[in-house]
Amino acid sequence: xxxxxxxxxCRCEExxxxxxxxxxxxGYTTVDDVKRITRAGMGLCQGRSCxxxxxxxxxxxxxxxxxxxxxxxxxxPVRPEKMMVLDNDxxxxx
Amino acid sequence: xxxxxxxxxxGPLEDTELVRIFVDGEPVExxxxxxxxxxxxATGKQYFRKTIKLQEPRxxxxxxxxxxxxxxxxxxxxxxxxxxxxVEEGMVIETQLGYxxxxxxxxx
Numbered sequence: 001x002x003x004x005x006x007x008x009x010c011r012c013e014e015x016x017x018x019x020x021x022x023x024x025x026x027g028y029t030t031v032d033d034v035k036r037i038t039r040a041g042m043g044l045c046q047g048r049s050c051x052x053x054x055x056x057x058x059x060x061x062x063x064x065x066x067x068x069x070x071x072x073x074x075x076x077p078v079r080p081e082k083m084m085v086l087d088n089d090x091x092x093x094x
Numbered sequence: 095x096x097x098x099x100x101x102x103x104x105g106p107l108e109d110t111e112l113v114r115i116f117v118d119g120e121p122v123e124x125x126x127x128x129x130x131x132x133x134x135x136a137t138g139k140q141y142f143r144k145t146i147k148l149q150e151p152r153x154x155x156x157x158x159x160x161x162x163x164x165x166x167x168x169x170x171x172x173x174x175x176x177x178x179x180x181v182e183e184g185m186v187i188e189t190q191l192g193y194x195x196x197x198x199x200x201x202x
Contacts, residue, residue, distance in 0.1 A: 014146075
C-alpha cells in the first residue's frame with residue numbers, strides 16, 4: 001500500500017501531506033507561507049478544500065492556536081462565478 | 095448503466111424529457127434538468143479529467159461545486175464544473191487533460 005503521507009491535501013495542485021509537513025518543519029508556519037512554498041491552495045478552487053486542513057496541520061505541529069491560523073480575510077467572490085453574472089442587463093452576453 | 099430507478103428514500107424515478115449530449119464524441123441520452131456529472135455517472139463514466147502533474151484520473155469528489163475535481167471541457171470551454179452545470183441539448187463534453195484548452199475536440 002502507498003505511504004499514508006502520500007495522500008493529497010491540496011487536490012487541485014496535487015500537493016501531498018508529506019510536502020506540507022516538510023514545509024512546516026522547515027519553518028513555514030502560516031497558511032500563506034505554506035501556500036507560497038508548495039502551491040497548496042493556488043489551484044482552481046483557491047484553497048476551499050485544503051486551507052482549513054493546512055491550518056490544522058500547522059496548529060498540531062507548532063502548537064499555535066488554530067484561531068490564529070485560520071484565514072480571516074476572504075476575498076470576493078466567495079465561490080467561483082462566470083463573468084456574465086456581473087453583467088448589468090442580465091442577458092449573459094459573453 | 096448506473097442510473098438509480100428505485101431510490102430507497104426518493105422513490106421511483108419519474109419520467110422526464112431526454113436530451114442528447116456528446117461525451118468524447120459518443121452520443122449519450124441524459125435527463126433534462128440533471129447536471130452533467132449525474133448524466134456521466136449514469137452511463138458508468140467515472141474518469142472526467144486527467145491531472146496535470148501526475149496524470150492521474152479524477153472524477154466527482156465534493157459534488158457541490160467547490161472542489162473543482164470534476165471539471166471538464168464543455169462546448170469548447172475548459173474547467174467547467176460538471177457537478178453544478180445542467181445538461182443541454184447537443185452539449186459537447188470532453189475529458190479534460192491538465193488545465194485543458196479552449197476549443198472542441200483538441201483536449202484528448
